[in-house]
Amino acid sequence: MSVTDSLTPADPVNALLDGGLRMLITSMVDNAGITRAKTVPAARVRAAVRDGIGLSPVFALMCTDDAITTSPLVNGPVGDNRLMPDLRSVAPLGPDRRVYWAPADQMSQDHEPVDICQRSALRRQEERAVAAGLEVKLGFELEFTVFSGDADDPRVATIGPAYGVLAALKIENFAVELLEALDAAGVPAEQLHPEYAQGQVEVALPPASPLAAADQSQLARLVVHRVARAHGLLVSFAPITVAGFVGNGAHIHFSASLGGRPFGDEGGPSEHGRQLMAGVLGELDGLTGVLAPSVISADRRVPGNWAGAFACWGPENREAALRYVPGSVTSRPGSANFEIKIGDPSGNAYLSAASVLAAALNGLEQKAVLPDGLDRDPVTYPEAERPPRLPLTLEDALTALERSEVIRAALGDAIVEPFLAVRRHDAESLGELSLEARVRALRWRY
Known part of the structure; x- marks a missing residue:
């Protein structure tokens, strides 16, 4: 609201x-x-x-x-x-x-x-979903790093332990004021907690219609930056903020009812839920070019980082690119959704949501078949049975986007071609630098 x-x-x-x-x-x-x-x-x-x-x-x-x-x-x-x-x-x-x-x-x-308006591109896909009889809800989870000091000599604001109460207490005043500011903005946080990396915090936003959810993600980022500055802190939403640390994600939770039928049922995703997931699974390479398009995104998307390095899905599998979330027994099946783990905050939330929605709708229209999910870490499977890795370089991700008929049709050439030009400029100007230099170049851009 x-x-x-x-x-x-x-x-x-x-x-x-x-x-x-x-x-x-x-x-x-x-x-x-x-x-x-x-x-x-x-x-x-x-x-x-x-x-x-x-x-x-x-x-x-x-x-x-x-x-x-x-x-x-x-x-x-x-x-x-x-x-x-x-x-x-x-x-x-x-x-x-x-x-x-x-x-x-x-x-x-x-x-x-x-035709170059990214927000309008998402609105078109939302209207397409409504016409298909879907009520889609998206929820963004945003990770960011909190620093003390100044931009030239930043120091992480907490040193752990990961997910630890001591880290939470270290930023208690900032966190309380942030929650109050998010409430005042009409975007009440569902969760706010220290994450795995030093100085890292995650805020989970409430589910909303696609356009509203993307708006919420941008609003929340502005509020986070504003409150941090009031406390003498700096915040970065860059995909990697300190070389060698686990990076920041921008995960999207996706659910959709169809004609009143929820996304999940007692046995897992519903029939239309499986088709929607299959559509996204089939476009993961191209989606990577939209959702994780910076020159440090691929450095974050490695096995063990819970960043969706493999093109697969699985129930509650945090190493799969798509994690199916059935929800608590007290809230099923209405709480069922799937989490898209490949995204990071360098992506444009409007284009990310529009592309995911277009891929899901294509799966529904084509009655796409969802393969079996993985019930353990993909890296533990024998190499012959292991699912494919998502693009290992930015150029591979951009090439996959360039070739995706589904995403190109959804966004239009007027968005896709300039997008590719911008991201390839970054690859050419920054791609040969060391990881530390690339991290420094992007740390205060987001």
């Missing part, structure tokens, strides 16, 4: 101003997975919502190092789009309700959706 839902105002802008808004941040996520923003003062909010805010189409070609690459489908610096704040998803970034955030759609100057 958004803030405007709870206010039910006749005029949402007046409701926001009366509620204390002094500044509105509106943002989009580009093909480098970086959030780019425009900010307006209170006096300009109504004009921004009505007219939009100018945004060059060349933002589709901005890279993680802020260089601008090229693509035949984007006419360089020529042209202008409008960044249109969506007040249906507006939210305060803290309990004081002075600074608000709203996601934005990219529109033409005639206020029509443009």
Whole structure:
């Protein structure tokens, strides 16, 4: 539920101003997975919502190092789009309700959706799912690293133990204020806990419709950064933040009912659930290029990291790319879902969700057959029986994306081609560096 839902105002802008808004941040996520923003003062909010805010189409070609690459489908610096704040998803970034955030759609100057808009791509797939009779819910789990010190000399804020109460107590004040800020933003955390690596924290967000879930993931990241700064801390959502440490994931939990039938049944995934999972399983190589597309993503996606290194699924199997989660006996079958473990925070959440949804829908339409799940760690199988590894390099993942008819049809060439250009620029400019140098280059980009 958004803030405007709870206010039910006749005029949402007046409701926001009366509620204390002094500044509105509106943002989009580009093909480098970086959030780019425009900010307006209170006096300009109504004009921004009505007219939009100018945004060059060349933002589709901005890279993680802020260089601008090229693509035949984007006419360089020529042209202008409008960044249109969506007040249906507006939210305060803290309990004081002075600074608000709203996601934005990219529109033409005639206020029509443009084909490079990543948020619109997800909306199209959500509408396709609704037309198929599905009620899809996605839930994002976001991992991040908390640092003390400054950006030039960062030090992890906790030194373990992994999942330990001592680590939780070390960041207690930050954690409490973060939970309060997430509540105020309308994104109450389902869990918040120290993770495996030193300084690593995970926050689990509530399930929501696909577009709302992607919006929530972006909002939560902004709130985390904002609260951390107030406590003199730094946060990074980069896939790897310290070379040699387990990296950060951005896992997506997926469930869908069909005609009132839940995703799971007492024996595992339902019939339509198996078809949806089979669709995602069949597109995993190409999905890797969307969900884990940075120059350090493949370094995280190795066996033993619970990062989905193998193209397989299994009940509660955290080493499989797809983990089927039946849920507690007290909540089955309504809580059943599957977790997509290959993603990391360098991906664009809108493109990730759109691509996963497109793959799942293709499985449903084709009545795809889900193979048997794996009941143990894939690496323990004899080599001849072991499932294939997902792409071992960024270029292999991007090539698989480039060749995926399912993902290309869902996103469109106007998104896929600039996306490939941006990620290949990163591979060329950073790919030959050491892991430590690549980690340093991306640590404060996310």
